[in-house]
Amino acid sequence: MKAVNKHAKIITAATKVFAKKGFFNARISDIAKEAKVADGTIYLYFNNKIDILLSVFEEEIGLLIKQTRKLLEAEPDPRKKLEIFVVKHLTTMKKNKNLAEVMQIELRQTTKLIKEYRNSKFSEYVDIIAEIIELGQQQKIFRQDILPNIAKRSIFGALDEVSRIWNITLETNYSVEEAGCQMIKLFISGITEKKSIHR
Amino acid sequence: MKAVNKHAKIITAATKVFAKKGFFNARISDIAKEAKVADGTIYLYFNNKIDILLSVFEEEIGLLIKQTRKLLEAEPDPRKKLEIFVVKHLTTMKKNKNLAEVMQIELRQTTKLIKEYRNSKFSEYVDIIAEIIELGQQQKIFRQDILPNIAKRSIFGALDEVSRIWNITLETNYSVEEAGCQMIKLFISGITEKKSIHR
């Protein structure tokens, strides 16, 4: 068969199948069927099952990093940058539920292997948040007493959990705009009523 | 054999094994060995493998809910309540890495079954945050324009991610106190530099 890039076809199929069934419940034969390819063909393009998962992730998050960086570079204000990151993340996860699920569920699974892997692309993604925070601190717009490394985890975790919920409950409770706006408020200004000054 | 509550013994063993290997990579025989019990014995106390996982979770989170509620009831200030919740969560997850891992990793896995299950104990736990926020809003201490349902997800997600990192990286980068304090700052007052000083 004159393959129109089988590699890509298999990745797309695998993303879909992993998202639907989870890594351990996904069968190679499911992926093969989805990609309209023989089971054995998959092994011409990937070493094994986990290799497929990692390829799926690498591909998708790499793209996300590139797009996010592109959006950010035009904007100088760190507050706006943070907003852009939040909205971009939520939008992507809402649009691409397969990616969302693969990110959220699968990559918390195969402990050892993933732990090592995560130190590359995934870290790079989360570190974008830390960069924004550091920039804001340099410009004296963000508080100096916030540790970027804890804040970045908090913000990523919040985004991750909110978009996870979208995948779990079929109903779409909140729009991206509404959720994003709420989260920005929370991170930027906190939960406390502005006028009240605490003692 | 002089059974000293095998049920409990199996649960403890299962928690340990699930945390170490993950649900799908954990063997019933591993759990049996850890509990010093025959493989078959496990089926006298549990219906099947997933039943063990759910029992582990139910047990542990039930306890956490009880302890957290107890700590909260003495404190009237919603800001302090939030602080108590944050610190209790982080402390528990740091102390009980097995529980942390079971919560964080396993329960994001078996999609369908867990989705239904999560609507009970897990939701109850996260809803404690929403209750605190609503209380703060009634008292006009927290902003009215924050939606408790999004804020609760954000705060839980942040806590979850920060404690997840503790489990992944062997080094203990930040103490519970430091991380808790940072997160409280972030949620309560936000990231922006302010004139008014909190507390």
Place this chain on the structure above:
DNA sequence: TACATCAATGAATGACCATTCATTTTCTTT
């Protein structure tokens, strides 16, 4: 057309492991 090279196929293999159940051990009652 004949041959060579490379890609693709999918049935067969073999390892793995949750679950079962016939048997053994321990406990209770009389």
Place this chain on the structure above:
DNA sequence: AAAGAAAATGAATGGTCATTCATTGATGTA
């Protein structure tokens, strides 16, 4: 102490896939 009941055992079963590889098909070359 003996018999019956209950609990525990762990080897055997049966089903499930990931992975392999002998075979087939496609494409290019001369």
